[in-house]
Amino acid sequence: MMPSRAKLLILLLVSTLLISYLRSRWSSSILPTTGSKAANHHxxxxxxxxxxxxxxxxxxxxxxxxPLLDAYPPGIDGPLVPDEKAGARGFNPTDEESERADLIRMNESDVESMRAAHAGFVAEIExxxxxxxxxxxxxxxxxxxxxxxxxxxxxxxxxxxxxxxxxxxxxxxxxxxxxxxxxxxxxxxxxxxxxxxxxxxxxxxxxxxxxxxxxxxxxxxxxxxxxxxxxxxxxxxxxxxxxxxxxxxxxxxxxxxxxxxxxxxxxxxxxxxxxxxxxxxxxxxxxxxxxxxxxxxxxxxxxxxxxxxxxxxxxxxxxxxxxxxxxxxxxxxxxxxxxxxxxxxxxxxVSEPLSAIGHVKPESRGGGMAGSAMLQYDPREDFGLTTKGLWRVKEQSVAPRPKPFFIHANFPKFNPASVFDERHEVQPTREYEENGGGWVRAWIVPEDVVALLRGEEGEEGEEREGEEEKEEKIVDVDVEKRFWTEIRAVACELENKFRSWEGEEGICERVEGYVKEVFGI
Incomplete structure (x- = not known):
């Protein structure tokens, strides 16, 4: 009969192998990768x-x-309040009207007090x-x-x-x-x-x-x-x-x-x-x-x-x-x-302008886009262009757009417990009533940008910086579809785990219904 210690060791070994296998299956890559690589020293x-x-x-x-933070306070009575808010004026490097907003009133004495504090703190860290x-x-x-x-x-x-x-x-x-x-x-x-x-x-x-x-x-x-x-x-x-x-x-x-x-x-x-x-x-x-x-x-x-x-x-x-x-x-x-x-x-x-992505807002609500996320671009490609004096931010036609790299899905937060809330200013999952009112993809427009996230053909034009040949596809999967696959996994596997979800019901069911209706999965 096998000694109990040997049995225990074999059981631990089998359990470890099983856990490793399940983790490797779960974490397999579906989004595009830059090629397999061994873990490095970093x-x-x-x-x-x-x-x-x-x-x-x-x-x-x-x-x-x-103590250094407290040792060098601004040294003036606050708060500083602008006469009015600067407002949302879009960035345009070719804008001839580039006068700087001047909305905060400070006397020279207050400026000097803050200057002295700033200089003192800088001297400490220097x-x-x-x-x-x-x-x-x-x-x-x-x-x-x-x-x-x-x-x-x-x-x-x-x-x-x-x-x-x-x-x-x-x-x-x-x-x-x-x-x-x-x-x-x-x-x-x-x-x-x-x-x-x-x-x-x-x-x-x-x-x-x-x-x-x-x-x-x-x-x-x-x-x-x-x-x-x-x-x-x-x-x-x-x-x-x-x-x-x-x-x-x-x-x-x-x-x-x-x-x-x-x-x-x-x-x-x-x-x-x-x-x-x-x-x-x-x-x-x-x-x-x-x-x-x-x-x-x-x-x-x-x-x-x-x-x-x-x-x-x-x-x-x-x-x-x-x-x-x-x-x-x-x-x-x-x-x-x-x-x-x-x-x-x-x-x-990075100079490449970010892109807002969302779905269509009806004319009765001002038209345009109901944006729910921001797309940021590959800094390597941007750097490759700017070092050659090619600035797409000034003239888009000088080179194709760099590859998308980050999505900041911030308006609203795509929390499974609240993303379907009708009180959101932007309802990313539902069309406006004027457009039919049904479930809808969150990211539909601009079409040329969204195409980059669906594994569809990219822009026509010259090859992108750092590539011998222009890729036909920017990404290999439908990123939004994959995003909702992960939202569903969290909603259903962890429905009763998050403290902020206590008392919430139907989180998994709502997400599953949406994903099945919109993505067919």
């Missing part, structure tokens, strides 16, 4: 950084860094005596979530894994109240992701300010264990394997890459005085920033990150209005590039 180092949870180095840094912690050579994805955003994040992470990416992920939550053991310890763990609780780090130093959710992005970057980071909002995901971006220009040359928003810059002239920078000649040099996606190297841009954190720490009432003057999306979005610029650290803002 993945193994970053994975090691995830476990066990150890906030020690981050806590030590925060103890030293937090001294080299303090730097955020990271594991050298590591790379990974960072996001913030919690509450109703956790289901959205899990869907986005499943889309990330569908590209073939093996990058580890750190998910930052505000506090223990947002920690959900079933999600963090089981669901996210199986996606090679872990939860990090910000309050465990914040509690190591007494702050004069309460840090709100909308200020968390720079702190997540600051306290991440990764050196090279792709930050993604919880509702943003790649449609190609993002691993390749770390080993390609523009990231390898610049160390910071951002993507554009729809709007022109509305940074106040006073900010440039405060940060001791010359006032840009026009507002048409680059668009404002859409910060749902950021590539950043902490080893090259630690100072920029610390200054961006200063801007966010003193953001409400001070740097937020100075950097946006009430324009759409006012918040952290403009703090990263302005910080790098103030410190003369390099950055690459």
């Amino acid at each position: 993945v193994s180092l970053a994975t090691a950084a995830l476990s066990p949870a150890n906030h020690g180095p981050h806590s030590s840094f925060w103890k030293a860094f937090q 001294s080299g005596d303090i730097a955020p912690h990271y594991v050298p050579g590591s790379r990974g994805v960072v996001s913030t979530a919690g509450g109703k955003y956790l289901p959205v994040l899990v869907i986005s992470l499943r889309m990330l894994r569908a590209t073939g990416s093996t990058l580890p992920v750190e998910v930052f939550l505000a506090s223990d109240e947002e920690y959900e053991s079933e999600i963090c310890d089981v669901v996210l763990r199986d996606l090679n992701a872990k939860c990090v609780i910000l309050s465990h780090i914040f509690s190591n130093a007494e702050s004069k300010k309460e840090i709100a959710h909308y200020q968390y992005k720079p702190f997540a970057l600051l306290f991440s264990s990764f050196d090279e980071i792709l930050f993604l909002d919880a509702d943003a995901f790649p449609i190609s394997d993002p691993d390749v971006l770390f080993d390609s220009d523009p990231f390898t040359s610049f160390g910071m890459v951002t993507w554009p928003d729809f709007w022109r810059s509305t940074v106040s002239k006073h900010y440039y005085s405060i940060s001791a920078q010359p006032l840009p000649r026009t507002t048409t040099e680059r668009a404002s920033t859409e910060s749902g996606e950021i590539l950043l190297s902490k080893s090259t841009h630690a100072k920029s990150l610390m200054l961006a954190t200063y801007y966010n720490y003193h953001g409400p009432g001070f740097y937020y209005p100075l950097l946006s003057q009430g324009a759409p999306g006012e918040g952290d979005k403009e703090t990263f590039l302005t910080a790098a610029s103030a410190l003369a650290e390099p950055f690459y803002p």
Whole structure:
């Protein structure tokens, strides 16, 4: 008779093999990949950084860094309030009317007070005596979530894994109240992701300010264990394997890459005085920033990150209005590039304009599009064009559009429990009554852009930068269909798991009904 110890070892071996097989079956790639690759040293180092949870180095840094944030306050009475909101004026680099919005009134004394505080803080971080912690050579994805955003994040992470990416992920939550053991310890763990609780780090130093959710992005970057980071909002995901971006220009040359928003810059002239920078000649040099996606190297841009954190720490009432003057999306979005610029650290803002995607709005409601997502493009192809002096943002005919790379599905959030809510300003899943009122794809127009997401033929014209021959297809699957496959999986497999879904009924049933009606699956 086999000894009980041997039986136990065999049972453990069989169980391990079975779990490995099931995970490999679940995580097989369906979205386009850049080709199979072996896990490299970046993945193994970053994975090691995830476990066990150890906030020690981050806590030590925060103890030293937090007092500097309080030591150099703006020094004036706030809040700064623009005379009126800057408004939603689209970015157009050929716009001859590029006068900068000047909506915030500051006297020279207040400007000088903020300038002195800014200079003092910059001197502290320039001294080299303090730097955020990271594991050298590591790379990974960072996001913030919690509450109703956790289901959205899990869907986005499943889309990330569908590209073939093996990058580890750190998910930052505000506090223990947002920690959900079933999600963090089981669901996210199986996606090679872990939860990090910000309050465990914040509690190591007494702050004069309460840090709100909308200020968390720079702190997540600051306290991440990764050196090279792709930050993604919880509702943003790649449609190609993002691993390749770390080993390609523009990231390898610049160390910071951002993507554009729809709007022109509305940074106040006073900010440039405060940060001791010359006032840009026009507002048409680059668009404002859409910060749902950021590539950043902490080893090259630690100072920029610390200054961006200063801007966010003193953001409400001070740097937020100075950097946006009430324009759409006012918040952290403009703090990263302005910080790098103030410190003369390099950055690459992708020039290719983002695309809004949605479905048709009837003429009775003003016409146009009911947009529910934004599409951002491949920075490698954009860089290849701009280095040749080809700027599609100025003249689209100079080259075909780069490949789409990220989708930011933000209006509304595609949370299975609420996406069908009729109270949303945009109802992405249903036609307007004037158009029939039935279930509909969320992303139908613009047709030439949406075609890029369905594996259909791309634009006619010259070959895209970096390709010997023009591909007939941009992606190999219907991305929206795959997105809804993942939404359905989360809705049905985790229907009773998320705390924010407690008391909700029919989540899985509603999603299944929609997916069957619209996609036939």
